[in-house]
Amino acid sequence: MKKTLLLLFIFTAALQIKAQEAIQYTVSFENAVHHEATISMYVTQLTTEPLIVRVSRSSPGRYATHEFGKNIYDVKAYNADGKEIIIEQTEGDVYTVPQHQDKVKITYTLFGNWVDGTYTGIDSQHAHLNMPASFMWIPALQNRPITVKFVTPQNWKIATQLILKDGFYHAPNLQYFMDSPTELSNYDVKTWEVENADGLKQQINIVLHGKTSDSTFNDFETKVKKVVKEAQAVFGELPKFDNGEYRFLIDVLPTNAGDGMEHRNSTIITNKSESLDKSANRILGTVSHEFFHAWNVERIRPQSLEPFNFEKANMSESLWFAEGFTQYYGELLLARAGINSAENFAKTQGRFLNSVLNAPGANKYSPIFMSKRAVFVDAGVSIDKNNHGNIFSSYYIYGNITALALDLTLRTQFNLNLDDYMKAVWQAYGKPEKPYQLSDLQNVLASYTQSPDFAxxxxxxxxxxxxxxxxxxxxxxxxxxLKLTNAGKAWIGNEFLKEDNGKIIISSAAIKGSPIYEAGLEEGDKILKFEDGEIAGLAVMPEFLKAPIGYTVKVTFERNNEIMETKLTLLSDPNLEVISFEEAGLTVTPEIETLRQNWLGSKSKN
Known part of the structure; x- marks a missing residue:
């Protein structure tokens, strides 16, 4: 009986959804040269209640707020008869139509002049649309289907995961629509087919807006194919993309900002460069990272991000896994694909280890703490100073070295590997699209290793x-x-120093534990003397750092036009690096070679 009632409810709900008329958007670009688009939203089947319309404050893939409402203006509302009606701005990003008919049209101007994964860029060459930064929406109607008509210059094409039908682009609901970035330009395309073991064939597309030579674009395609196959090998299959397609939306222009942003069936990759010829290697790193997100975060999804809330910052305790493990695989896949060398991969891991192991924040706070800090650090809106240098360590990098530790431990302690752990998480939570909690990740590890105590x-x-x-x-x-980079050498700290008229200026916040911090020096202080000798700018530093570790020097400095003194004690340089046994002059045994090959060697059969 309960099952019958449930099926009746589902059937009734489906009929109701089918009966709902789509929210219709039209976008045109008459003033694109000045970074403006004109957008209209037509909505029907409204009740007599005041109509609340808003602009997003956050975007999928970002975790902080971004206040997109600042770039929307000239907002007007009309009844179906074309008569203009009152629309009131009740908050910075919220508008209310107090009285209206059952059909309403809202129009506005969108300004966009920032090309990256979060914002919108519009000019005479293209329109690069991130949907939360571009479209007003109705909170009460988030489950309504959506259609969009783009009115574009004649030579522009449209690349998006939105479904094209009868000249309109369709989305089933707001969540899907907002996760559908769109590139409108005279772009170039590379397309190929990838097949899963079960016979499912899907299409991968590289959409490139920007200059490139044929040889570079062909070589780039070849390397992207290798990355795709190596990522597929980790999980044993590609995700089932909603329309059987995945798109790399790549934009390369000198005026761009550099960025990569994952989406369900696509990724935005932007690069500040004159051409792909000059930026292909950097972009491949982003390709590798973002494509891995098609599994990890888009489908292996933390419960804390589901559903995504466009009205506020989205906090998650799991970014060390969602972003950090993806960072690890982004680097690893490049090595397995032969794009980067094993030595390059190892040195990158060394930089990451140095960044975390020598960070005061990471020595005090957990990866979970760092994940939650994303709402403040993920390109969020603020202009005041902060203490991130002493309390924060990137969840990307912190998570990366955690993945490194787990991978190497599984390989040596259990004769297992991180690939198969990720595959187990995929089968349990990603493929069925069941959001996970932290305890679920631990339980999968316990099951995979058959050691709950280890997990x-x-x-x-x-x-x-x-x-x-x-x-x-x-x-x-x-x-x-893993070794000290400058063993036995004295160290003043990793703070940035610059020179001004012979004075040494501390140009970054003091980092806890450094000689500069312990001496009570701070950002903005101007060092005038060591002991009683006048200094001649940064040129004195190499000789000064030849002093023995533990040497204490009197420092005369200027702060707020006041001359002050302190004592600074040189410490041993703690910076770390990773080098190969070959570089260190050590023997690589057959056992080591096997372990290394199993870790870094290609897993793709093709």
Whole structure:
């Protein structure tokens, strides 16, 4: 009986959804040269209640707020008979139509002059639309279907995951629409087919707006194909894309901002460059990272981000996994595809290890804490100073070295690997699109290793806690050395210094634990003397750092036009790097070679 009632409810709800008329948008670009578009929204089947219309404050793939409402103006409302009616701006991004008929048309001007993964860029060459930054919407009607008609210059084409039918582009609801970035331009396209083991064939597209030579574009396509195959090999299959297609929407212009932003069936990749010829290698790094997101975060999705809320910042405790493990695989896939060398991969991991192991924030706070900080650091809107240098370590990088620790531990302790763990998470939560909680990731690890004690300890130490793995020992098993970059050399700190009229100016915030911090020096201070000798700018630093570790010097400095003194003690340089056994003059045994090949070698059969 319960099952019958449930089926009746689903059938009735489906009929109601089918009966709902779509919200209709029209977008035109008469003033594109000055970065403006004209957008209208036509909505029917309204009740007599005041109509609330708003602009988004956040965007999928970003976690902070971005206040898109600032670029929408000239907002007007009309009844079906064409008569203009009152529309009131009740908040910065909220508008109300107090009285209206059952059909209403709202028009406005959109300004967009920032090409990246979050905002909108419009000019005479193209329109690069991120939907939350572009379209007003109705909170009460988020489940309504949506159609869009783009009125474009004659040579512009349209690339989007929205479904084209009868000259209109369709989305089933607001969540899908907002996750559908769109490129309108005279772009170039590369297309090929990829097949899953079960016979499912899907199309991959590279949409490129920007200059390139044929040889560079062909080589770029070849390398992207390799990345796609290596990512597919990790999970054993591509996701089932909604329309059987995936698009890399790549925009390369000198006026762009650099960015990459994942979406369900596509990714936006923007680069500040004259051409693909000069930026292909950098873009491939973004391609690798963002494509891995098609599994990890788009379908292996934390419950804390589901559904995405466009009205506020979206906080998640799982970004160390969603972004950090993706960062790890973004680098790893390039090595497996032969695009980057194993040595390059190892050195990159060394930079990441140095960044986290020597960060005061990462030594005090967990990856979960860093994940939650995303609402403040993910290109969020603020102009005041902050203390990120002492309390924050990127969840991308923190998560990366956590993935590194887990991968190497699985390979050496269990004869397993991170690939198959990711595949297990995919099968349990990604493929059925069941949002996960942190406890679920731990439970999958326990099941995969058949060791609940290991999974519990790993999460207690490295996810909920702040302990760090023994990376030196782990890496040595694979033929890599984690070592001090400048062993035995004195160190003043990693703070940035610049020169002005012979004075040394501290140009970044003091980092806890550095000699500069412990001496009570701070950003903006001007160093005038070491001991009683006048200094001649940054040229004195190499000689000064030849002093022995533990040497204490009197420092005369200027702060707010006041001359002050302090004592600064040189410490040992803690900076780290990773080099290969070969570079270190150590022997690579057959056992090491096997472990290294199993880790970094290609997993694609093609």
């Amino acid at each position: 519990k300890l790993f999460f207690e130490q490295y996810i909920y806690g702040t302990e760090k793995a023994n990376y030196k020992t782990l890496l040595a098993k694979f033929g890599y050395v």
